[in-house]
Amino acid sequence: MMRRVLALVGGGFLTVLLSGCFGAPGTGARAADASAHPYVGMWVTADGHIRQQLLADGRYDEARGDRESAYTGSYRVSGNRIDYVDDTGFTADGTFDGDVLDHGGYTFYREGSEAHRRAIAGRS
Template identity: 75%
Template sequence: MPDNPYVGMWVTADNHIRQELLPSGRYDEARGRRSSAYTGRYEVTGADIYYWDDTGFTADGHFEGDILHHGGYVFYREGSPAHRLSGLQR
């Protein structure tokens, strides 16, 4: 995948959902104690992300700097100022 500025770990403020965007164009999402709850591939076009889960469903999202809006959730780049300001990280 060409230079993708969004590669890395994205987490909800409470860290319950952890989505890792891998440089290979794959993602791995953990939910609570369930690792690899969702896996699949993704593509980034500009500030938009498109997901194709291994089970067949599709989804999308939109980046705003270190914040990702996806599936009704707000994710933060782990350790970013936006994540620290969310005030709920553990």
């Protein structure tokens, strides 16, 4: 079975036809290489209370304080915009500006980035 996948390449989208590298329909298995983008990784608030892991397979896992996996769901990136669909059906969006993500009234930073270090220093 052939599947079409949109992959972010050089700032634009490229349609890729794949055969046999996806799991059975409905299993959620994906080819990580086809869906990876520059924003995959850990994003955190300056105080570290909210931590959102963007996974290469189009899923996210968000921890809040001591509560691991407080929110989970899927996401889609288009350019510098991210659209979320929580597993409960709740939707949200955000905008990336380099290593900064504005989402849901919060500012997140790519963990360990210069922007993150500045944000932490600014809290002191």
